[in-house]
Every structure is written in C-alpha cells, then in structure tokens.
Amino acid sequence: MAENPLHYLDATSLSALIRAREVSPVEVMQAHLDRIEAINPGINAIVTVATGAMDGARAAEAAILAGETLGPLHGVPFTVKDSIDTEGVPTQRGSPIFRGRVPAVDATSVARMKSAGAILLAKTNLPEFSYSTESDNLLTGRSNNPWNLDRTPGGSSGGESAAIAAGLSPLGLGSDLAISIRGPAAQTGIVGLKATHGRIPMTGIWPRSPRRYWHVGPMARSVRDLALAYSLLAGPDGADGLATSPLAFDAGTGASPDRPLRVGWLVEPGFGPIDREVAASVQAAADALRDAGCEVAPVRIPALEQDNALEAFLRLHVMEMKPDVAAATAGHEADMFAMSKFLLGTADTSMADFLRAEQASDRLRDGFAHYFQDHDALLCPVLPIPAHAHGLSEIVIGGQPVSALQIMAATVPFNVTGLPALSIRYGTSREGLPIGVQLVTRWMAESTVLHLAALLEATSPFRDLHPVL
Structure with a gap:
C-alpha cells in the first residue's frame, strides 16, 4: 500500500478492497480528507467538504460488518461539480448570488451514485454558472492545474478535473455544454465521458438552458471507472424529457475476427489549427489502435469543413442561455463575474442567423450519420494545445494567435450533434503537461467508445503518471 497510496487508487480498486475488508470506508475517507487538507490550498479544486462525509463512511463500515448487501461503489468517496444539486450540501453555482444555497433534493446523477453506495465527499470549483473554459469566480476563486x-x-x-488528477477524489461528476468534461480531463490527464445527449438525466442541474446541448457525466482516473459510473448514471428518470433511451439499448459494434473496428483519425482540417505536439499524440493513438487490431486510416469529414460548429454553437446558445442568466442576476449586477457580463453584453442573434445556425447543426448531424455508415469511431484532438496560462483572451497555436474560444473547436461539434465523446491522455508536452485525445462514436454506442478507450489505456505509458505536489 505504501507504493500505491489510497488516494491514488481508482474507484474500482477501492471498492474491491472495501468488499474484501482489506481497508475500511473510514480509512478511505480519511485518506482523501487528509489529502484535501494537504493539497487543496494550492490548487483550490474543492470548495465545500460535505459535512456528512465521515458519518457516511462510518455507516458504510457498519453495513459491511452487519453483512448487508453492498452496492458496486459501497464506501467509495466521490465529488460533484458545484452546479449539480446535493441534498443538504451547498450548491452555489460559482456565484455570490447563490452563496449558501442548500438544495433539499439530490440531482438524479448524485442520487444514483449514492444508491450504488458511493459517499459524497465534496463539491468542486467551476466558473460562474458553468460558463467559461476556466474555473474562476468571485465566490470561490480560481482553480489551478x-x-x-x-x-x-x-x-x-x-x-x-484538478481534484481527481491530484488524488483528492477517485471519481466525480461534471457537466459539459461545449467542452466542460473533456477539455478539463485533457488538461489534467484524467478521463472524462460525455455520453450521447440525453443518456444521463440533467435533472437537478442549473441552468436548464440550453439543455439540448448540455450533458452530465463521469470523470475519473481509469476507463473502467468511467464504464462503471456510466452504467449507474444512464437511463430515464421520469423528469428529464430529453433523457428517454433505456440503458439496455446500445448501438455499439463489438470487434470480431471477421470485422475489426474501423477507426478514422483526423487532426486537420475541420477543427481549426492544431499544435504539432497534439497532432503527434493523435497519430500515436492511431498507431496504438492499429496495433491493437483495429482498422485505422486517416479521414476527412466534409461536414466539418462546410460548417463551423463553434460558430453555429455560439449563435445558438447565446439566445437560449441569456434569459436564465439575466433573470438570476437581475439586481445583483455587482456580484456578476466577467463571463456572465460578457454573455449578457453579447448582441442577440438575429432570427435569420439563428435559423442558419440551426441548419448548420442539422448538416453536421447528417455529415456524421454518413461518416458512421462506414466507420465505428473517430479519433481526433480534444484541445488544440495543452493546458494554457490563466486568463488569456488569445491562445497561440503554431506561432499564430487566435481567440481563446478556439480551445472549444474540437469538442463543440459533439455537443451540437449530441454524439458520445471521451477524452483520454495519450501524450505529454515538452513542458511536461498532459495531452489528451478524443474518441467519438455513433449515437448510443457508448460500449464502443469505452472499449476503444480501454485499448488505448492498456498501451498507454501515461496511465500511472501523477502530478508532483
């Protein structure tokens, strides 16, 4: 155990040790509380420790001693992004406007984790209202990588992402409007899954709009943890009308000797400029999948070249998100962070431009439907560069400055289309920063994206690397 501290074991390993009575839920919880106390001041990932965390661990230990039936995550701590409601534990949405707000009911995703025996450890930091590609706000400050x-x-x-990468938590819940699970996962070297839109209910998560692009999903340090969490989280809850497909339905295609999985890989064009180190990581992942028995070839996707998914998204979501933010901040303008002010100051999209953006989204869906007639998966970048410095309005790719919004260019197409997408580390920059690659499969084919990610993980030289803190 000395060589592999409890705080760096994945949730699956912790569950097995707890079941075998080799370690107690109290020991596991204390290890993570100690880690938070030691490490969190430097990274500011945890914003609230759940007051009932240790009581939950003691109750889990008592259940084991009593011989009760145990869930698949019995006694395992988990963390939750602070936009996702947690019963009795503050959910403040990264804003002084919601300071001290304590929900009376868990979000569906949180309730399902608890039903599997997991214990809420803490809430994690985010930008105000989840509206930025950096986690900074006026209430709980800035998180660091x-x-x-x-x-x-x-x-x-x-x-x-920072909490899981630093060993403050083995498993957690994030949400993803355009980048927000996969981008942070790539920047910190963990894994994150955005399942098909509607697979996991958004009940208990704010803002509600634009819910047709918003997803909730698991973040972890291992693919098997993602698979386990997904199996617990997915399925209708009778409250989210966009979450309708039963978990039992899966459109994935299993590999076989007669027909290996067909994977296309793409760096450019279609996602804008991509850093050479990121491109090399995608190429390395393509080679690894080929060595693992997949049929791998470079591809182009005309729909990505015809329509700019990021541009379409920006035109659509402004009109859908502004009313909720305007209502929440009315009379509290002094408490608004920069990105909310930016959103409310953005000119409304004209009806003509809104319709053009809708049509572009439809063409992108059509283009991917065509692509997945001949392919089982797409391998591509998550981000155009590794983690960048704080507070940039521009980023530099290949020596050329571009808008910082370009950081979302390779993730937002899969929010606009609702396709499942997964981020996994498969590289390291010359500065020692993680580089992620993105796997995408057809709608409802989560089994395929998880299988391919497991193949990459099995060959990855980066799977057991942790930041030195």
Whole structure:
C-alpha cells in the first residue's frame, strides 16, 4: 500500500478492497480528507467538504460488518461539480448570488451514485454558472492545474478535473455544454465521458438552458471507472424529457475476427489549427489502435469543413442561455463575474442567423450519420494545445494567435450533434503537461467508445503518471 497510496487508487480498486475488508470506508475517507487538507490550498479544486462525509463512511463500515448487501461503489468517496444539486450540501453555482444555497433534493446523477453506495465527499470549483473554459469566480476563486499551478485545469468542470488528477477524489461528476468534461480531463490527464445527449438525466442541474446541448457525466482516473459510473448514471428518470433511451439499448459494434473496428483519425482540417505536439499524440493513438487490431486510416469529414460548429454553437446558445442568466442576476449586477457580463453584453442573434445556425447543426448531424455508415469511431484532438496560462483572451497555436474560444473547436461539434465523446491522455508536452485525445462514436454506442478507450489505456505509458505536489 505504501507504493500505491489510497488516494491514488481508482474507484474500482477501492471498492474491491472495501468488499474484501482489506481497508475500511473510514480509512478511505480519511485518506482523501487528509489529502484535501494537504493539497487543496494550492490548487483550490474543492470548495465545500460535505459535512456528512465521515458519518457516511462510518455507516458504510457498519453495513459491511452487519453483512448487508453492498452496492458496486459501497464506501467509495466521490465529488460533484458545484452546479449539480446535493441534498443538504451547498450548491452555489460559482456565484455570490447563490452563496449558501442548500438544495433539499439530490440531482438524479448524485442520487444514483449514492444508491450504488458511493459517499459524497465534496463539491468542486467551476466558473460562474458553468460558463467559461476556466474555473474562476468571485465566490470561490480560481482553480489551478496540479501539473503546473500557473496553468488552468480548464472549465467548466476544472475543479473536478484538478481534484481527481491530484488524488483528492477517485471519481466525480461534471457537466459539459461545449467542452466542460473533456477539455478539463485533457488538461489534467484524467478521463472524462460525455455520453450521447440525453443518456444521463440533467435533472437537478442549473441552468436548464440550453439543455439540448448540455450533458452530465463521469470523470475519473481509469476507463473502467468511467464504464462503471456510466452504467449507474444512464437511463430515464421520469423528469428529464430529453433523457428517454433505456440503458439496455446500445448501438455499439463489438470487434470480431471477421470485422475489426474501423477507426478514422483526423487532426486537420475541420477543427481549426492544431499544435504539432497534439497532432503527434493523435497519430500515436492511431498507431496504438492499429496495433491493437483495429482498422485505422486517416479521414476527412466534409461536414466539418462546410460548417463551423463553434460558430453555429455560439449563435445558438447565446439566445437560449441569456434569459436564465439575466433573470438570476437581475439586481445583483455587482456580484456578476466577467463571463456572465460578457454573455449578457453579447448582441442577440438575429432570427435569420439563428435559423442558419440551426441548419448548420442539422448538416453536421447528417455529415456524421454518413461518416458512421462506414466507420465505428473517430479519433481526433480534444484541445488544440495543452493546458494554457490563466486568463488569456488569445491562445497561440503554431506561432499564430487566435481567440481563446478556439480551445472549444474540437469538442463543440459533439455537443451540437449530441454524439458520445471521451477524452483520454495519450501524450505529454515538452513542458511536461498532459495531452489528451478524443474518441467519438455513433449515437448510443457508448460500449464502443469505452472499449476503444480501454485499448488505448492498456498501451498507454501515461496511465500511472501523477502530478508532483
């Protein structure tokens, strides 16, 4: 155990040790509380420790001693992004406007984790209202990347990604509007899954709009933890009308000797400029999947070249998100952070431009439907560069400055289309920062994306690397 501290074991390993009575839920919880006390001041990933965390661990230990039936995550701590409601524990949405807000009911995703025996450990930092690619706000401050404190851990689930990467939590819940699970996962070297839109209910998460692009999903340090969490989280809850597909339905295609999985890989064009180190990581992942028995070839996707998914998204979401933010901040303008002010100051999209953006989204969906007739998966970048410095309005890619919004260019197409997408580390920059690659499969084919991620993980030289803190 000395060589592999409890705080760096994945949730699956912790569950097995707890079941075998080799370690108690109280020991596991204390290890993570100690880690938070020691490490969190430097990265500011945890914003609230759940007051009932240790009581929950003691209750879990008593259940084991009493011989009760145990859930698959019995006694395992988990963390939750602070936009996701947690019963009796503050959910403050990264804003002084919601300071001290304590929900009376868990979000569906939180309730399902608890039903599996997991114990809420803490809430994690985010940008105000989950609306930024950096996790900074006026209430709980800025989160830092554990690999380099001068770099961002991303947003909007940046506190969650930093916590898991630094060993403050083995498993957590994030949300993803355009980048917010996969981008932070890539920037901190963990894994994150954005399942098909609607697979996991958004009940108990604010803001509600634009819910047709918003997703909630698991973040972890291992693919098997993602798979386990997904199996617990997915399925209708009778409250979210966009969450309708039963978990039992899966459109994935299993590999077989007769027909290996067909994977296309793409760096450019279609996602804008991509850093050479990121491109090399995608190429390395393509080679690894080929060595693992997949049929791998470079591809182009005309729909990505015809329509700019990021541009379409920006035109659509402004009109849908502004009313909720305007209502929440009315009379509290002094408590608004920069990105909310930016959103409310953005000109409304004209009806003509809104319709053009809707049509572009439809063409992108059509283009991917065509692509997945001949392919089982797409391998591509998550981000155009590794984790960047805090507070940038521009980023530099290949020596050329571009808008910081370009950081979302390779993730937002899969929010606009609702396709499942997963981020996994498969590289390291010359500065020692993690580089992620993105796997995408057809709608409802989560089994395929998880299988391919497991293949990469099995060959990855980066799977057991942790930041030095």
